Amino acid sequence: MSRIRSKDTSPEKRVRSFLHRAGFRFRLHVKNLPGSPDIVLPKHRTAIFVHGCYWHRHSGCKFAYTPKTRVDFWQDKFEQNVVRDKKKEALLLEAGWAVLTVWECETREDEKLTQVLHSLIDKQGE
Numbered sequence: 471m472s473r474i475r476s477k478d479t480s481p482e483k484r485v486r487s488f489l490h491r492a493g494f495r496f497r498l499h500v501k502n503l504p505g506s507p508d509i510v511l512p513k514h515r516t517a518i519f520v521h522g523c524y525w526h527r528h529s530g531c532k533f534a535y536t537p538k539t540r541v542d543f544w545q546d547k548f549e550q551n552v553v554r555d556k557k558k559e560a561l562l563l564e565a566g567w568a569v570l571t572v573w574e575c576e577t578r579e580d581e582k583l584t585q586v587l588h589s590l591i592d593k594q595g596e
């Protein structure tokens with residue numbers, strides 16, 4: 471019984487399994503690309519980051535709240551994460567890669583994930 475689905479599948483695994491089912495070939499945590507993206511589709515020259523809404527500050531998302539204490543400390547920390555993400559993305563774009571960010575909350579529902587990834591696939595197909 472090795473096919474039992476784990477209940478606490480990580481967001482990244484959910485994205486991977488979706489891509490796999492859709493027939494995409496991908497590589498993981500490619501170290502020789504800026505920011506070592508979580509998932510890379512070499513054929514489509516596309517890098518995918520799967521971001522936690524809280525740490526990476528998904529804008530307008532209910533999961534991206536700020537703790538009530540030590541507000542300055544947290545805001546500083548969050549800001550650093552966001553700046554780092556932007557920098558990675560800029561470096562990848564400069565190197566001719568497309569960059570897609572999938573937010574953790576978008577991986578929770580199959581329907582949403584399908585939508586997000588289909589928009590990627592449509593763009594790549596042109």
Ligand SMILES: [Zn+2]
Pocket residue numbers: 523528531532533573574575576
């Ligand atoms: Zn979110």
